[in-house]
Amino acid sequence: MNQEHPVVPAAVSLPEITVKAVVLSVILAAVLAAANAYLGLFAGMTVSASIPAAVASMAILRLFRQSNILENNIVQTAASSGEALAAGVIFTIPALLLVGYWGDFDYWQTTVIATVGGLLGVLFTIPLRRALIVTARLRFPEGVATAEVLKVSAGAHREQGREPSDDFKALATAAMIGGAAKFCESGLRLWTESIEAAAQIGRTVLYAGINLSPALLAVGFIIGLQTSVVVFVGGVIGWLVLMPAYGLLNGLPADLTGLEAARTIWSHHIRYVGIGAMLIGGLWTLTKLREPVWRSLRTLHDTYRASRVAHINQHTDRTDRTDRDASLPWIVAPFVLSLFPMAWLYSRVVDSLSIGLVMTVVMALAAFLFSSVAAYMAGLVGSSSNPVSGVTIATIMLAALLLVLFMGSGHPAGPAAALVIGAxxxxxxxxGGDNLQDLKTGHLVGATPWKQQIMQVVGVVTGALVLVPVLSLLHAKYGIGEPTVAHPHPLSAPQATLMASLTRSVFGAGLPWPLVGLGAAFGGLVIFMDGKLEARGSTFRLPVLAVALGMYLPLKLSAAIVFGGAVAALAKRAASSGEETSRSGLLFSAGLITGEALMGILLAMPIALAALIPGLSADPFTLFDTPPIAGWPGLAVIALVGILLYRVATRTGRPERGNRHR
Incomplete structure (x- = not known):
């Protein structure tokens, strides 16, 4: 028996999909998808936007005379779908530029890939809702947290003296701070994006640096001290252990010293060690998913049998409103229709109808399997801990090997074909993981599942339509992947760069396999150490993909992230309520990320306008070609932001005396 009592009982019907809810859903889905795309390309990580979307929805809908908690839930469902789709796109689609298949982002092909992938994620997880949420009652931590925030609008937490407008003010204030910092650094160029230094010692070089982005500080706060430390450990291994060791063994690159020597050694050699560690981490993740895969398949089988029995018995539909999913025809028909554009696209990529059809079948099976696994894992450990990168690595490697059998290792379209399947x-x-989190939230507040599932599709379509212009603007302004003369400090896009390297290696371009093998050995060592920690019941763990990501990222990024993790740990220790600290700090951090990301996109827009309007400057706000005093003002800004984040988390984290949390 289900013992969870929703805020809105099944017998009560409130407006859910209203005009204002749909309009607000589309706006927030577009904004959050754009923000998450920027963050993922910049830092190699994305964060859940469900709670910020819920807070923004509550604050805006309260301006209307009539609104309710189910409308709020509908808005956050669509908005979070848009930001989740952004993660899938930025992990893979930029790799098509990096392998040379595109010169710039192709709007319609990218939109089709994103729409079909997102739609399949929605459709394949619909049959899992009742089994995983109602029957198995898995944790779905982000879904539960979002439901608690939504209950504010229903008055469930008013006794703590909190109002939705207070949360929205914190979110908006942080967004203005993050946007202002980005404008000063990238728009006016008052300071550099980071402080870096390298000292030559004999045959080698030692490096230190920190990025001055408030968004990275916010990422560290959101993921917490433990995860940020693990990522930083990976960075220390790559930059402070392996890079000096490489210099001692091989000397510095010709005619290069100091910072340039350090960057060259890392980009040409050490990052391939990170690739090896991520590759072994992806394969290890796949082996660990055997049990969830089996349980997901059993769950789908049992759900299908139950629906068949109900159909055969021809019972009158007495299903409660809060337990009605989209019907089987509404799952099967869109699935079948989605295969046609993908078969057409795949056939164009490889110039072969038969191979295109095989690719479509492989894509459908892999999407079904891994969206189901992601849904199950989200119920266990949450969406933020879902191993999407590992799953994608395994899928792309499998697809690439299959395509080699059909086309040969020298086929020029091979890397692009594997990447499109992986995308x-x-x-x-x-x-998959995001959908079930949202449906868990709906289950707790009393939403109608099939209406949520419709809005998940709305969020997918919105995200798919806006992501290509965002990616094009970011590529034009900052560059993506490898540094160039025009873009010496590009968005690193670590996952996309990794996917491009892997596919090129399978189809003949090759990788420095000794370095990749060294990375695999490091990955195996991390897996062994993490197993020992698990056996001892330690609360500190070493997830291999997090360590590998740290090895693959520039150290200056992980240094800023661990700073945010330290702020989170200090705030949690100082505040009397860890739950409220987490929420207050989360909202402020989400605001910093969103503000910086949107400002970064806005600063790229003059580049597009300059191509249309002769004489218009691509950088109209620039005051200095070279920042006058390097990054020291930025260091002061990020320190002040850290202090402010700490104060917000601890001050608003204390409930009034005598109140207790549920």
Whole structure:
């Protein structure tokens, strides 16, 4: 028996999909998808936007005379779907530029890939809702947290003296701070994006640096001290252990010293060690998913049998409003229709109808499998801990090896073909975990599941339509992947760069396999150490993909992230309520990320306008070609932001005396 009592009982019907809810859903889905795309390309990580979307929805809907908690839930459902789709897109689609298949982002092909992948993620997880949420009652931590925030609008937490407008003010204030910092650094160029230094010692070089982005500080706060430390450990291994060791063994690159020597050694050699560690981490993740895979398949089988029995018995539909999913025809028909554009696209990529059809079958099976697994894993450990990168690595490697059998290792379209399969699967897996989190939230507040599922599709379509212009603007302004003369400090896009390297290696371009093998050995060592920690029951763990990501990222990024994790740990220790600290700090951090990301996109827009309007400057706000005093003002800004984040988390984290949390 289900013992969870929703805020809105099944017998009560409130407006859910209203005009204002749909309009607000589309706006927030577009904004959050754009923000998450920027963050993922910049830092190699994305964060859940469900709680910020819920807070923004509550604050805006309260301006209307009539609104309710189910409308709020509908808005956050669509908005979070848009940001989840962004993760799937930015992990894979930029790789098509990096392998040379595109010169710039192709709007319609990218939109089709994102729409189909997101749609499959929605469709494949609909049959799992009742089994995982109602029957198995898995945790779905982000879904539960979002439901608690939504209950504010229903008055459930008013006794704590909190109002939705207070949360929205914190979110908006942080967004203005993050946007202002980005404008000063990238728009006016008052300071550099980071402080870096390298000292030559004999045959080698030692490096230190920190990025001055408030968004990275916010990422560290959101993921917490433990995860941020693990990522930083990976960075220390790559930059402070392996890079000096490489210099001692091989000397510095010719005619390069100091900072340039350090960057060259890392980009040409050490990052391939990170690739090896991520590859072994992806394969290890796949082996650990055997049990969830089996349980997901059993759950789907049992759900299908139950629906068949109900159909055969021809019972009158007495299903409660809060337990009605989209019907089987509404799952099967869109699934079948989605296969046609993908078969057409795949056939164009490889110039072969038969191979295109095989690719479509492989894509559909992998999307079904991994979106189901992602849904199950989200129930256990949450969407933020879902191994989407590992799943995508495994999918792309499998697809690439299959394509080698059909086309040979020298086929020029091989890397692009494998990446397009991986892109759809990555979008489906990213959506799978997010969908079930949102449906868990709806279950707790009393929403109608099939209406949520409609809005998940709305969020997918919105995200798919806006992501290509965002990616094009970011590529034009900052560059993506490898540094160039025009873009010396590009958005690193670590996952997309990794996917491009892997596919090129399978189809003949090759990788420095000794370095990749070294990374695999490091990954195996991390897996062994993490197993020992698990056996001892330690609360500190070493997830291999997090360590590998740290090895693959520039150290200056992980240094800023661990700073945010330290702020989170200090705030949690100082505040009397860890739950409220987490929420207050989360909202402020989400505001910092959103503000910086949107400002970064806005600063790229003059580049597009300059191509249309002769004489218009691509950088109209620039005051200095070279920042006058390097990054020291930025260091002061990020320190002040850290202090402010700490104060917000601890001050608003204390409930009034005598109140207790549920």
């Amino acid at each position: 759809v699967v990555c979008c489906a897996a990213a959506m």
